[in-house]
Amino acid sequence: MNVDISADNGLTNAKNNIKTVPIIVSFLIAGFIGLFSETALNMALNSLITDFGIHETTVQWLTTGYLLTLGILVPVSGLILQWFSTRQLFITSLIFSIIGTFIAAIAPTFTVLMIARVVQAVGTALLLPLMFNTILVLIPPQNRGKIMGLMGLVISFAPAVGPTISGLILKWLTWHWIFWISLPLLIVAIVYGSFFMQNVTTPTKPKIDIFSILLSTIGFGGIVYGFSSAGEGGGWGSLEVIISLVAGVLGLFLFITRQLTMKQPIMNLKVFKYPMFVIGLILIVIVMMVMLSSMILLPLYLQTVLALSTFTAGLLLLPGGLMNGLLSPLMGGLFDKFGPKWLVIPGFVLVLATLFGFSTIDLETSKGFIIGLLIVLMIGVSMIMMPAQTNGLNQLPPELYPHGTAVMNTLQQVAGAIGTAIAISLLSSGSNDYLSNPVDAANPLNPLLAFTEGLHRSFTFAIVVAVIGLVIAFFVKRVKIEHN
Structure with missing residues (x-):
């Protein structure tokens, strides 16, 4: 991969003597390894059920706990970014990732592995907002697209190859090796970053409002946990799900109310005064719901209906993820x-076309058709995600960068939980409705x-x-930069 990052492109901040290229490379390395381990474990869930003698609903906590940690920490990342330097946060995030990965590699019990996943999630929750905020600070608005595209390559490519590589590992080795292989790469990332990471912002250390942090934890944590639990089989009528969602909505309402009345909010909601930020945020939420719901439905279809192995299913899903990453x-x-407009509108047209195609698949659908549709879907996603995100963040003044990245990263996590839960519940209800009144009750294929x-x-x-996303895409306008 050839990365064109030069002074001519405005990517060197000579005024502050900041070497931009090594900083960007540090984030690329750390981000890739962190996001690879995020999805790699998904292929090992059956092995974990067997090894630890646990139920499917229990093993899903490895995902739920990870998402829950992100849902709690990412909303307060705007405050964290203002309290610590770039270098401190970068190294700290990798220390958490390394500790979590090591604990996971030696985990003798499910509880220990669960703790390891939470520690890993802390590292990811610190790294991603820091990465985006650093780009906004370092890179002039007119050149952010390319660098955000490189970050998009990492964010898309790493999760795409995770299941395939872990499937190959599991074919010859135990699930522990997913973490043993990641560990030395994380060590390389922290050593490289220790030499080249520089501070690009000055901590202002605003007042910490503990009550706001508590409300944020209850609000976002409750919503993510509620939707995740519903999607994992708890069902919308479950008392646990209802209590979580009610507590989450109430906590979120009180959190928003408090932020609007504070002089120094931990999440500055003034970002919602900028129309292109709001439109970009809505488009990202929509595309995240569509993409993540598709990415949980298709593996289930490939393994359940087409009776493919997890490794083969992972290979079939790989080209789409690679296409998304390479096009970013x-x-x-x-x-x-x-x-953005001439990217996001055609992008949604492609997404809609593939979703119509997916809505027609049946027992006779060929694997080639699935691969083709997924590739086109990911091309559409790549045309929407980065342009919508970058254009929206470009409209914010620099003092709102940490809050804008916190809002976007938080709502992406929430959107993922919501999209996945709705997709699984609709899958379940559709299946149950069919079985309650089949066309031919004696058909073994029912x-x-x-x-x-x-x-x-x-x-x-x-x-x-x-369709809602496509309509909103017509309102996207290129931001006129009025700040540096």
């Missing part, structure tokens, strides 16, 4: 040149036919969401 830098360059019926219902919901 290209879309960044096109964004810098043409602006369970598979019921599954595809549920699948169609889930993708129909995704189509509705994508």
Whole structure:
């Protein structure tokens, strides 16, 4: 991969004697390894169920706990970014990732592995907002597309190859080796960053409001946990889910109310006064819901209906993820040149076309058709995500950068939990409705036919969401930069 980062592109901050290239490379390395381990463990869930003698609902806590930690920490990342230097946060995030990965590699019990995943999530929750905020501070607005595209490559490529590589590892080794292989790479990342990471902001250390942090934890944590629990089989009628969602909504309402009345809020909601930020945020939330719901439905379809192994299913999903990652830098360059509208509108058209295709799949659908649709879907996603995000953040004044990145990263986590939960619940309800009144009760294929019926219902919901996104995309305008 050739990375064109030069002084001519405005990527060197001579005034502050900051060497931008090594800083960007440090984030690329750390981000790739961190996000790889985030998805790699998904392929090992069956092995973990067998090794630890636990139930499927228990093993899902490895994902729920990870998302819950992100949902709690990311909302306060705007405050964290103002209290500590870039170098301190970068090294701290990698220390958490290294400790979590090591604990996971030697984990003798499920409880220990669960703790390790939470520690890993702390590292990710610190790294991602720091990465985006650093780009906003270092890179001039007219050149951010390319660099955000490079970050998009990492963010898309690492999770895409995670399941495939871990599937290969599990074919020959135990699940522990997913972490043993990640560990030395994380050590390389922290050593490299220790030499080259520089401080690009000056900590202002605003007042810490403990009550706001508590309300944020209850609000965002409750919503993420509630939707995650519903999506993992708890069902919307579960008392646990209802209590979590009610507590989350109430906590979020009180959190927002408090932020609007504080002189120094921990999450400055003034970002919502900027229309292109709001539109970009909505588009990102929509595309995250569509993408993550698709990425949980398709593996289930490949393994349940087409009866493929986890490794084969991972290989079939790989080209789409690779396409998304590889196109991100290209879309960044096109964004810098043409602006967002002529990317996000065609992007949503492609997303809609593929969702219509997915809504027709059945027992006879070929693997090639699935691969083709997924590739086109990911091309569409790459045309939406980075342009919408970069254009929205570009409209914010520099003092709101930490808060803008905190809001975007937080709502991405919430959108992922919501999209996944709705997709799974629609899949379940569609399957149950079919089985309650099958066309031919004696047909041995009824369970598979019921599954595809549920699948169609889930993708129909995704189509509705994508249509809303397409309509909103027509209101996107290129931001006129009035600040440096």
